[in-house]
Every structure is written in C-alpha cells, then in structure tokens.
Amino acid sequence: MSTGSPLRHPDAGSRSQMTKRAWWLVVLxxxxxxxxxxxxxxxxxxxxxxxxxxGLFLVLASAGVLYALNPELVFTVATNSIGLWILAAGLLFCSVLWVVLTLDTLRLVRLVKARPKSRPYIAGLATVVMVAVAGTSGYGAYVATTASGVLSTMFITAPSEPPADGRYNILVMGGDSGSDREGMRPDSMSVVSIDADTGQAVIIGLPRDLNPIPFPEDSPLHASYPDGYGYEDHCDVDACMLNSIYTEVDQKSPEMYPDAEAAGSEPGIEGMRDAARGITGLTIQYYALIDMQGFSDLIDALGGVDINVAERLPIGGRFEDLSDVEGWVEAGQQHMNGWTALWYGRSRHTTDDYDRMARQRVLQQAILTQFTPANVLTKFQGIAAAGQQVVKTDIPQGALGYFTNLAGKTKALPMATVELVPDNGVDPEDPDYEYIRGLIDAALTPAPE
Structure with a gap:
C-alpha cells in the first residue's frame, strides 16, 4: 500500500473517510x-x-500437529512446572502486548474525526475485544501458575514405575478421620487396574471385612502375620479388618516401613499396599489417598454431581430406629452438592458395606463425568484449592503427561468392576484367594473375539 494511502494519510476533514478508516484499523x-x-x-x-x-499462530499450529501425532508429549509439557511457568510468561506477555496495540490503534483511529454516531461502536468493539482477549490470556497465565503450584504440591519428584504385565495398578483409598477414631482409617478401598496401552480400566472393590488377609512374603507384615492378618482374631487393634491395617501400622509399628515418607508415602499406606498385593496378586505401583472430609469441597467446586439414587438413604444418625437422622437422600435422579454426595457414599443405616461399596463406585463415576476441560477451566480456582486438600499420592509429576493421556483413553471406554462380595461368590469371612485372583484375571484378560 502506498504512502498516499488513506489509512496512513487520510483526509482528516472527511468524516466519511475517517469513519471507514477507523473501522478498518480496528478490524485489522x-x-x-x-x-x-x-x-x-x-x-x-x-x-x-x-x-x-x-509466532503465536505458529506455536499454536505446531502444538496442534504435535498433539495429533504425540498427545502424551503435549500433556507432559503442560503438566511440567517449568513448562507451565513458560506458558504463563508467554500468555502474560501476549496480554500486555495486545493491550498496547489496541490502545495505540484507538489513538491512530482519531475518533473525534469519525461520525459521532459511529464513535461509541468503534471504541466499544475495540475495547470489548481487548478486554476479552487480554482477560483470557491473563486468566490463562493465572491457571498455569496456579496449576504449577498445585501439581508440585500434590505429586512427588521420583522416577516412574514401569507397567506390570502391561498394566498400571493403583490402590485408591477413601480416608475418614472421624472424631470417634484413633487416627485416620480408610473407609473405602479399591484397586484400579489400567491397561498401559489402551487405557481400559477395571475397578477391583476390596471389602473391609475380608478375613484373614494375606501378605506377600517380601512384606514386613508377613513375619508378624504368616497366616494372614486377622487369622484367629490375631491383630494389634480392636477390630481385625482390612482397613485396620492402616491404623495398626501407623499407630503401632511405623518402623516396619522406614523409607515410606521419603518416597512420598506413609507407613500405614505401605501396609495397605502390601495387603492389596496379597489379596489381588497384582503389583501395586501407585496409591491415591482421598480425604473424605475434604471430598465434599471438590464436588462443590465441580458444581455438584448427578446420581440416580436407587433407594432412600438416611444422612447421619446412630440409633437403629433412625430417630436422630439429620436428613435424607431421596430416591430418584438427584443433583447433589458435596455434603449430600458424601453421605450418599457413606450412609450405613438400612444398607450394608457391600451396598456402600457399590454406591461409592457410582459416586466415583459421577465425579469423573464432571471432570471435563470446560468445567475444570471455568471452576479452576475452587477445584485447585480443594484438590490440594483432598488427594495424597506417590504418582510422580514427571509421569503426569503419560497418565493424563491414558486417562483420556480410559474415559472413552466402559469401565469394568470386580466386587469381592458374596453375590460374586466371595465369602469375606473365609475368602478363597485362588478364586478371587481367578475373578480378577478373568476381568483383566480380554475375552477372545
């Protein structure tokens, strides 16, 4: 365009030309x-x-191509603290530059020379877009820096574990440290087994009343309980139950696992990991301990969960006649806040432990459904704050890219469950572990087509 262009050298006396020029500059x-x-x-x-x-367009295009070819690499960068800080710095720089360019464009426009009726529309369009783009970039920088802090707090720095027989097995525990308990005791336990290639997942529910509970020979607990934890009521706490292993090791014999804390774990957790290995026969690479007291905050941050309740459930209460209940979770389709969802998963009256296990699986699925990119981004602050209080795990931060990519595959596939309950042929008071491991093997091994 020549130097005589009306964009650079306009006729300032022509309101028509100055108005068109203003629109052109703002749109450009x-x-x-x-x-x-x-x-x-x-x-x-x-x-x-x-x-x-x-340069920004090139980076975005390259990221899109790279995501199509190797999404794991993109997720690895996006879950790395250094990568997130670089992303935040880039977004903040773009935000500031956009504001500078827009304000300079409004100066070039010379609004006073445009038609009076057009001035507010020209200035309004430029301002609205400037605020939207700069605000989005600024929020992106905030999300990146906050995510970096959250990830560094929640996940450890350690080498990644390899898959075992092509699968990753994660012990998931819901911890409850109520006022009537000495220390924290996992109230719900399961092993999530995930195919390392396809993401196909199987949830193995572990009832707390299994007795006795075997330990692998390499476990320090095997020497104390060679016939199994709880065999002939042999244990060092009041109730010889699966979840009592955490309390016993944590309170009575933490020296059994002297390296637990250095590895991002706890002695009680390691005792539970060995118990899960003994029950399932699987290698348990990682654990995730969920604090159920803070669990409701996470659900509230997600905007609640939708669950179809099979039967009316009491909230709270200790008396058998239910005279002291605090409320009810009504039957039917319900949108629950965190407090109600927590009681849906933990309610005891009128149901047994196996019903609770089944409800907790439903609750887990409902929460996973709420973890969409749009939901996480729009409610990031609350989710980040709740997440730091809710989850403790030994999954290393360096493996997050891989597991994020794998989780995307898992979410797209149906999730199978193996409940070790009487309806599935398991007698918790006299468990046949060969039969139990046969159930697990059948669920983990795809049926031939």
Missing part, C-alpha cells in the same frame, strides 16, 4: 494484531506485533 487490529501499526502508525511497533502474532 483484531484479525492480525500489529497490522494497523504497519499500515497507519509506528511501523517498528507494528512489525514487532506482527512477528509476535505470527
């Missing part, structure tokens, strides 16, 4: 930031803006 600034300055203002600033804009 929106479509290709920096182009307005190249055509009508400071060419140095304009070239810098154009280079930055084209």
């Amino acid at each position: 600034n929106i479509v290709l930031p920096g182009s307005a300055q190249v055509l009508a203002g400071n060419r140095g600033l304009g070239r810098f803006g154009l280079r930055t804009t084209l």
